[in-house]
Every structure is written in structure tokens, then in C-alpha cells.
Amino acid sequence: MDYEIFELGDVTLQSGVMLPDAFLAYKTYGRLNADRSNAIVYPTAFGDRHHNNEWLIGEGMALDTEKYFIIVPNLLGNGLSSSPSNTPPPFDKSNFPQVTIFDNVRLQHQLVTRKFGIEKIALVTGWSMGALQTFQWGASYPDMVERIAPFAGTAKTWPHTFVFIEGVKAPLLADALWRNGNYTEPPTAGLRAIGRVYAGWGFSQAFYREESFRQLGYRTLNDFLAGFWDRSFLGLDANNLLAMLWTWQHADISANSMYCGDFEKALRSIKAHATVMPGRMDLYFTPEDSEYETRRIPNANFRPIESIWGHFAGRGINPDDTEFIAAQLKQILDVC
Template structure:
């Protein structure tokens, strides 16, 4: 099994105006580049996830097969492995935040060092899809294909309300001082997990109660052990940092497109697969379909699933995994 590596960028300017003396990206490579260096796949991480949480689909005969593809999984800023409030005092200050523009510029530097000129595919779920859209708009000549699963290139107002509620849940905890947490925000984590779980899957999912087959004995047990326990493994300052990145996601908000979101979307030349879940409450199929219509070479291919947002990361869900695997194979021309 490959081990994670660290890539360091010196004097890295963030979009918020702060220059970091060192910005660190933790990444892992699965598989090997072929002699022509034409089989590289970039897979950025999603909200709250580290690469070991979402690399289950990189396996022989999986959605991304490392015997055929060289998969570079990059941990985004703020996730606790790459530069984050929990590991760098320079970013644990008010007014310092990361954007997806920051993430992608850092990833470009990494890809350059790895000797990769073109990416056969950028594969992203949720916040990973946000990064994928930025890649395809900002580095058009370097991205051949984009698979955007359950994510949008610009955060909608409805989605922002969800994020505001998460931030409010954490910062309402008595350990929050106004700038940071002084202790473990037990109440905050509990409320945060309840909000997250309520949006992450559909009403039909909760009617079906699939979690009872996984060893949970009630809805409350599922939320406690299946959701809250996972988020408690993350530093709450990092959870806030990733919320701030998500809130600011806009593929047009950068020096290249200067606020012109439609121009950014229309500039994407990669063969693009826009794949929401039909019951996603964060990134609705209507929002994703509207974005697909702005991209010249996009296919809109929704996942028909009761799993909501979680359909895009179906590690407990063989049916949706098979659908995604087939769609990615089609995209890659396999």
C-alpha cells in the first residue's frame, strides 16, 4: 500500500490576501503513471473527508482501477492533513480562509512536480466536484475529462442556508469564545450531526431505514454512532474552515473570470459528466442540470437513488456504485 506524502509550497498567496510562509498538501498516489503519462486521474477530497475515508473506490475493478489509472488523491486545505487551522497557527486566525481557487492553484503546483502535463480525468464528489469545476475552467488545456458527482460550481443560496445552520450549530456551543473553541464542543457536535444527517439523505432513505441492517438499533443510535462519532474525529476549527470554503465556492470568482460565472462555465472544454443524485438536498438535480446546460461538452446523467447526497459516495450501496462505475467507464472510453 502506498503511503501519503507531503508537498510544500513556499510563500503561497491565499485569495483572502494572506501569504502563507508554507502551505502543505498531503496527497497519496495509487497506481503508476504509464510511459506516455496519459493515465493520470486527480481526485480531490470532500467536506470533512481525508483521503483514507474516500479512497475505497480506488481498487482493482473499482470505479477507479489503479492497475489502469494513476490516481492522485489530494487533501484539500482545512481537512486536518493539508494546511489547516489545527496544524498551522498562520491560518487559525480571524479573517484567514481558503477558497477552491486556492486549492486548485496549489494542486497545479503539485501536478507539475509529479511531471503530469494533462489529466485524463478530474473526479470529484461534493466539494471535490467544486474543485473539479475550478480545474476545468481555470486549466482547460490540462483537463481532458471531468466527473462532477453531487456538486455544483457555485454554491446556491439554498445551500448556503444549510451551511449557515452548521456554522451556527457549532458556534452556539458554550466552548466557543467568538474566535475559537476552548474545549470540546459537545453540544455543538451533537446538533451539527443531526443537521448534517437530515440533509445528507432523502426522506425515502429514512423511511427505508437501511441503517438497521448495519447494526444500529434505532435512528438515534445511527445518528450518534454513524454521524456524530465521525465528526468528533475532526477538529471543529477545521470543520468551520471547510464550511467557509464551501460558502465561497464560485468558479467565476477569481482573477481569470473576474466574477463572470457564466463565462467560466462556458469556457470549460473538458468532456464533462454532471452526475447529481435525484434526491440530493444539497446540490439538487435542478441546480446541477442548469449548470450542465452552461458547459459546451457536458452530459447530464443523474443517479436515480433514495440515498440523497450520499449516493455520490456509495460505499454501503452497491447499486449506486455500479451505476457510477458504468458512467465513469463510459466517460473514460473503456
């Protein structure tokens, strides 16, 4: 096991449900300095685990382990932090409670403050659902977070993204083996089919037109669909996926008692320096939604990733995009 567990005890979620013995799985990189001023929080994305974030972390890299103490908390529902797959009855499987992005960030805040005694965070950054958490950190803890750098993600789930996620769920729910979450064997046909649905959304039209999947080592479109996409959700637990998708569909930095649904106010309340990096051709976290939000954050720069890799421009698999994101992160970390 290459990660730590932070025990949260009994946690009352935003929904009012009490989740007993909740826990966060996390990994840290680098060392916390004496005045605890060098912490970076870098939450994980949908279906990811901490190791998926490591492409930005290391000596001399954007998130430099020589300078910074990087905490990567795993998203609730991802199978390492509290999830349908690892919670005992009565909250196991499809009975796992609905968890919000706000819940995730509140519990990460407990990890950061109680475990490490950190009072200021130098930077929160993250991709996709990690970006949702990044914005939430800025809105939930405006006096604590000095910088945010969300990439390929927004401050709430906009309506079209909600619809796109309905389509992602659809084949799983249509698989008879799923049995409303009480499956006795994995609904593999549905899980595999999710990859086919996702394939058209993850990358842009231009990515496919120009056959950029060749850069990933796939010779043909069919190789890419079978090799990259069909397996991407196959090993994951169906209830875990559905729990994370619920979290995603209901994300909104203002959906809490701090902001009472006033999204504009929540955006205005973010005090952090912000570098917002949508993918120019992202089909669901669109640059238009991102620009709308960025304009309302007082101290924010809009820095689109000029790439045809769509949402996956933020995945760390295209060197040009990685270079751009890394440069932006270095730049914002130099801002006082």
C-alpha cells in the same frame, strides 16, 4: 503516515493573504506512465481525508490502479493539508486565512505539474466539495483537463446551500466552549449537534421513510442518529470545520480574475468531456442546479444517480449507487 507532503512554500491566496510554508497532503495510487498521460485527480470532500476516496480506487475498479495514476490531494483545512490545526502562529486556529476552491485547485495544479511533470489530466472526479474542485479544475485549466466527472456537487454554491451551511455552523457557534475559535477544550456539545443538523440534510426524506439505514446495520432511527451522525464530526477540529465550511460557502468557478464572476462564461469555457452526476434526491446539491450548469457546459452529459440516498448516494456506502458511479466513470474514461 500513509501519505506524502508537497511543500508549496509561501503562498499568496486569492484573498491577498500570504500563507507561509503551505503544504498539501496527498496520496497516489497506481503508476504514472511514461508519457504521463494516465493521471487522475480525485480531491477530497468536506471533513474527509484521502482514505475516504478509496472505495473507487483499485485493481480492476473504476479508477483502476493497473491503468491509471490516481492523485488524491487533501482539501486545505482538513487537518492533513495546511489547516487551522497544523499551522503555526500567527495563522493558527481561528486566524487561519480564508481559502477558496480556486486556491485549492491552483495549489493542486502545482503539485501535479511541478512534482509529477504532468501536462494533461485524463480525468478529474470528486464528490460534494470534491465536485466543486472538479468543476474548478475544468474552468481554471480548460486545456489541461480532458475529462471531468463531478458527482453530487455543483460548479458553485447556490444560495440555498449557503443557507443550509449556516445551519450546520449554528450549533457549533452556539456552544460557549467554542469561544470564537479560541477554545481550550473541544466544543464537543456543538460538534455532536452538527451531526444532528446534518442528519436531515445528508439523506433524503424517502431514505428515512423506507428506513434504508437498516442497510448500514442500524436497527432503529435512534441507533442511526446516535451511531452514524452524533460521532461524525465529534473528533474533528472545530476551526478546521469552519475553515472548510467557509471555502464551501464561497465556492464559485467564476469568482476569480479569469472569469470576473461571469458564471455562464466559466461554464462555457470548460473544454473537458463532462459527466455530471447529481443525486436525484440530494437536498442541497440539487439536480435542478446541476442540470442548469450541465446545459451550459459544451461537452457534457447529465447523469443523475437515481437513488433515495440523497447526497450520500455519492458516499460509496450504497452498492447500487456505487455501481452506477463506477460505470459512468469507466464510460467517460473510454471516451477519446
